[in-house]
Amino acid sequence: DSGVTQTPKHLITATGQRVTLRCSPRSGDLSVYWYQQSLDQGLQFLIQYYNGEERAKGNILERFSAQQFPDLHSELNLSSLELGDSALYFCASSVAAGKREKLFFGSGTQLSVL
Amino acid sequence: AQTVTQSQPEMSVQEAETVTLSCTYDTSESDYYLFWYKQPPSRQMILVIRQEAYKQQNATENRFSVNFQKAAKSFSLKISDSQLGDAAMYFCAYRSARIKAAGNKLTFGGGTRVLVKP
Secondary structure (H helix, E strand, O other), X not given: OOOOEEEOXXXXXXXXXXXXXXXXXXXXXXXXXXXXXXXXXXXXXXXXXEOOEXXXXXXXXXXXXXXXXXXXOEEEEEOOOOHHHOEEEEEEEEOOOOOOOOOEEOOOEEEEEO | OOEEEOOOOEXXXXXXXXXXXXXXXXXXXXXXXXXXXXXXXXXXXXXXEEEEOOOOOOOEEOOEXXXXXXXXXXXXXXXXXXXXXXXXXXXXXXXXXXXXHHOOOOEEOOOXXXXXXX
């Protein structure tokens, strides 16, 4: 167990809908990362937050948004869902945001858009 | 932009034997980190081994070792004495040391599936 908790584990929804994925980092970790794993695109970095502020942005669609709350948990919001958004969404956390940081991954949320 | 390539979609190994997974990457940077992650059927991403580019010595973690060739931009993973529990997808990943520009993001390769035969 990495200590990173993601909910829900599975999510099935329809095209056009909006969903929220939740991530609780390891106790004490200030940095949160979101990754998407799909058959087409492989594992892609979406976005990173550090202590509530956006630190780095990757290939995140405009329909997607994220935030990190004062208690350090993070949410990834996906709207106007399309079939191609079906993927496994990972959250990872690290203590800080330095270059030596070790990332701990959650078990992911499997999103299926029908 | 950095890219990571894993040319072997699948590798098969006999239990107790050795298997080597290939990874090449493209970067113009001189300071960076390379990783191998394991993803078993449980989907959890587990860090196997890490290599810092400025260190010439190859990293080793128990039965896992790497062959880091900086000039060739190659980073292979050797699994010795393979066990049934080693069966998983293995991903090679790159991370820049330029945190201010790139954050801590990992760039992953496409993965190699390792099958272990009893």
